[in-house]
Amino acid sequence: MLCCPIRRRNLCNMYQRLTRNLWLISIVLTVTVFSLSTLFSKYSISSQTCLTKSNDKSDVQTNNRNVSSFKPTIFIGGMPRSGTTLMRAILDSHPLIRCGEETRVIPRILSMRAAWKKSPVEWNRLIAGGMTEAILDSAVRAFVYEILLHHSLSADILCDKDPFVLKYATYVASIFPNSKFLLLIRDARAVIHSVMTRRVTITGFSQTDYRQNLKLWNKGIESMFQQCQQIGHNRCMMVYYEQLVLQPKKSIENILKFLDVPWVDSVLHHEELIGKKISLSKTEHSSDQVIKPINLEALTKWFGHVPSDVREELDVLAPMLKRLGYDTKSDTPSYGTADPLVLANMEKMKENADFWKQKVKAYARQLPNNTNLFQKIS
């Protein structure tokens, strides 16, 4: 503060007041300008992102620039009855991820697009009509992403579990650069036993013919395996069902590491979230199985059910089985030792047998009684 001689005190006071006011105004001005420009710059970025998003033409021309703003996505697949529902229930128990029920429509649009591409006449017509691969990709991606986004609610990481999506894995990997794939692998003998005893209708699979089913399994898994390898181990991981149920902690740790997702203990107890974060479909075959804690019930059910003539031809009918590391010489192969956690789960399930029986009933598959119609669609 300035020193004022007494005789000019009045004027001097006035001057001091004004100086103070001036400082005050300067401070207010600085703060106002600073906060407004901060807000302005923040909204300016959002707005830029928005403009990029709506400029769809340049998107196609510049190799889908806006795809980089897509949420990360996990695709879970494999041959049916290979633990894909268990896998997605485990991931569903992670707070960052939401897989949900099978969408059924994602593999359909992928199969439709594959059919166009496969037919030289149809492809020729599309190209002659001004269509390009980039335009089609862009439309297929828009469809799939729209389904995933709405089906996955507001999860940070989107996730799709539709077993046959892995048939188109390399294509999906190309249109979704920010995606990873989990290919579930399971002993074909167990897969086929499950298809036949649980009467699962899958196009081409027979309810009685082991040979036909082994060949079909081999064809399917071979193609998925090749595509997974082509995508590379950074983006596609093979998950053995047997290891997942025998050693859940170790397996899930590896899976979450591969997915770059932090560990949370809830993934070891997905059964506690059924009906809460995890919704199950009453028309899917595995719902009444994945309501239980991770267990070994389904591991060896097939033992003793493979006809002896089929057993002898196993390596010819389904060479992929051996290639994937399964012991095709034994009729009761050992898949490894079980984690104490799983053994404890088994014990608890035994103690509360009635409780689990009721629960299984509640989640048993329900479909209208029109078998003809049903078979036509499957």
Add this chain to the structure above:
Amino acid sequence: MLCCPIRRRNLCNMYQRLTRNLWLISIVLTVTVFSLSTLFSKYSISSQTCLTKSNDKSDVQTNNRNVSSFKPTIFIGGMPRSGTTLMRAILDSHPLIRCGEETRVIPRILSMRAAWKKSPVEWNRLIAGGMTEAILDSAVRAFVYEILLHHSLSADILCDKDPFVLKYATYVASIFPNSKFLLLIRDARAVIHSVMTRRVTITGFSQTDYRQNLKLWNKGIESMFQQCQQIGHNRCMMVYYEQLVLQPKKSIENILKFLDVPWVDSVLHHEELIGKKISLSKTEHSSDQVIKPINLEALTKWFGHVPSDVREELDVLAPMLKRLGYDTKSDTPSYGTADPLVLANMEKMKENADFWKQKVKAYARQLPNNTNLFQKIS
């Protein structure tokens, strides 16, 4: 300005300077705050739109709010061989509109979605799996819009010409609120004569059976007609092929009025833009016809070709023909008088017959010689 006694002049000057500075600072402050808040509010609106756009979940819940930002879209359809290509070539000659070749994939995805909806078992499975009608609509719309946007280049008004899209007109109208429909109507006898003589493969149509073809035409047009009526005359207009070629100026004036698009003279001479703004597909059947100026060549070609027993049953086989106003009693019905412009076009084409013959050859349909494959797809 304040008046200062002489003896205090120095102090008084100081006071005046400060007051002036204070005013200056206040003005600067006001202007700064005002301009920053204007900018802020401007970007805040963009950003709000953007947030709405990316918050797709709420979008589905609030009946597709962001769809209002879609470009206006015209859907041209009808039974094949009814002038849909001519119609789109005419609209393509308007600077604001771009239709282009048939996309072929838009009717496919619409048919796929219709099949899901039609099957109670499949629909039940989708709903049980957490899918909703709104999610599916959103995905189908995303696919269709992506195709239209990229296929229509940077046109102000998007346009799709895929004849069978009109089979799903009410659905398309519901997912694209900012769309209008043109349903092309043509005498069934001419349609069928064209299918049979130009060997057009359309699922269900025969190369020899007039009766079967008339029934099929009737079924198709009846459904499209009903849907067009359901959408209402504000959004769906029936365009009679015969009137379009006989009275192009009057017809196109009405169509552009219906579409809320300003008149331009180029629409009367689409042939001048072929190969420039208008691209034709070498795999579409009408390309070698629409390269010519609007003419009457195809109007009466069918005269004398309908078997007499079919003629007698016409109103039973295809009651829609009479309902749509066609004279089913006459074998050589009159469709009305021709505009002098069309008569002049006919004269010019006669004078330069060789020139047009060569041009037709250049645009003749080309497809690989694999008829089996071709028939499977058609």
